[in-house]
Amino acid sequence: MGVIGHTPAEDASRGRSASIWDVARVAGVSQQTVSRVINGKGRVSEATRAKVLQVIAELGYRPNKLARMLAGGPVRSVTVLTSDTALYGAAATLRGMEEAARTAGFSVGISVLERDTVQPDVTVRLNRPGEAVMVIAFDDAGVRALTSLPPDVPVAAAVERRPDTEAPDPWQVWLDDRAAAAHATRYLLSLGHRTVHYVAIPSSTSDLPQRTQGWMDALKAAGRPVPEPLQGGWTPRSGYLAVRDQVADRSVTAILCGNDDLALGVMRAAREAGRDIPGDLSVVGFDDSPPSAYLNPSLTTVRLDFEGLGRACFDLLHRRLEPQTAPAFPTWSEPELIVRESSGPAPA
Amino acid sequence: MGVIGHTPAEDASRGRSASIWDVARVAGVSQQTVSRVINGKGRVSEATRAKVLQVIAELGYRPNKLARMLAGGPVRSVTVLTSDTALYGAAATLRGMEEAARTAGFSVGISVLERDTVQPDVTVRLNRPGEAVMVIAFDDAGVRALTSLPPDVPVAAAVERRPDTEAPDPWQVWLDDRAAAAHATRYLLSLGHRTVHYVAIPSSTSDLPQRTQGWMDALKAAGRPVPEPLQGGWTPRSGYLAVRDQVADRSVTAILCGNDDLALGVMRAAREAGRDIPGDLSVVGFDDSPPSAYLNPSLTTVRLDFEGLGRACFDLLHRRLEPQTAPAFPTWSEPELIVRESSGPAPA
């Protein structure tokens, strides 16, 4: 057994944690054999394998993932790029991604994108060129990060909308926001409302956001007037401000909101304007964030399976990285309208 | 210039991204000199430095952080261990940590701890032995992870309470929950309530949680009866269930809740029991989560600077890793009572 330019004995005495060399030395085999045992590649006799595994246990040896990656081993690490984890959608998607990744034995890094700021260069956030990446691209910052990624990085993304190019990027997942918004709008119309007003979340692209589009689809299909959408932000406050001046208008009887936080602000503005919910104003949100069911009144909203989407996004990436081993392509739930107290029949 | 067993030209043509060798070759210097320029260590002439920097820019070279860490360079990477990022406190703390770490040039990994599950061995989550770690230890899972960490890993933690051992672990930060809870309780007493009931969040240790303790402190100091604390969980639902049977009791006029989500559930239970908030029942929360200000009624609560705490936790770790370079020790805001609509004078 030759040890080239290395004295594991010294390492051990210096208190560093065990390396593959220590295991090899104690087990009386070469370091490569230990590697074989760990990775299950190559042929190792049963006796040797057992011995090595025993020594590994004794020494409490843990492979150094960094070294493994450097040496060109399997990737097994992902960095998630997301903006503003304060938002329920992003946070829930991240949770799904992390859970799926951890279960599959990947380590996950996270890097938050600043909104409204010039993104210097996303690649500096990666641990190495070619690092695998997932992007939560529900908003502008995410989309910019996604498009600015060099072509050689393996990436999967959760995006706001189905790509509408001829040859869509197959490494994307999305929820059918458009259909969901249309569904929610039809629901409100079915309650007898003449039309439905809409408070929009910021768009992730230059196009009309999917939720806005779906709302318009439904109104047009029903031949109803399409009011100018009100522009909100991401926070309750922005919803409050967006509708404050119009909500006193009693001809407004139904408002669909781009997310639950906006709905919260809208309901407050309505209350301050003396409107009764759902008596003479129905409010519907989007996302089904955790507090929604307990609000006063509890919020009718569209439940979106963000966690499932996040898991699916990871599985997609997993397939991309390890086509043989990755599990079958997963599914996630379709959007679902959850009817609660905040919506009701149009006032007489 | 000797190139030992390496042919960068081939690498480049094979489409790999530039390495330090490529830069060295193009700049006509040794690879070590490039390293010196990058790290600002050692002496390099101004001309050489400029040349190297220029080549770096031309080639779009990015140092491989993995290789750097392997080679024993400065650490500059942290893994955050947290449970359940769905909770506002944990999520906000994580945000603060990530922001501070990213600003300081660290890359951050995240690994979520499962609650109510046997933690196999946290160290397998780390990228290498000795990896730097931050733990969000507000609950049981976090505390267990923190205590199970081997002594050689550099760690900083955000914990629920000031350690009360003789020689407290200096690498911990916390918010003064106890004083805050006492303050909120005194506030309610000052409104004329005879006593204050409490709905507790789960404890992170076997001791009485800090918030519960603070609430008791205030009641005892004022000589008021101390009702049995009600045990809640982390969700609105658990708050709802915890108080459902008692909230109809009109002698209960003030309820302090361990967090805002519990308060949400409590308010709903109270409403269903026909209680008017704040007319004949005052409810106070804890955390000041984002929706609180827009609830109906808006929630009186204790604002906690979780983001500041997260930033401080990172700075602590930073000082531990790089005592010379790390910035001065940071401060974060003290808890602050935010009075809103959900609390008022005791009913006559």
Added chain:
DNA sequence: GAGAGAAGGGTTACCGATAACATCGCCTCC
């Protein structure tokens, strides 16, 4: 004019793994 430093930069070893290739028995086949 010579020795001592300081500047500037090159060499070599090493971090902890993986991959490709080499080696060594031993058994089978012609």
Added chain:
DNA sequence: GGAGGCGATGTTATCGGTAACCCTTCTCTC
């Protein structure tokens, strides 16, 4: 009985860096 093949291991090169050490040149100083 020698060639070929295969199982089980050992060797060497490499990944992309950092650190310690070494080697020239100059510039000072006495």
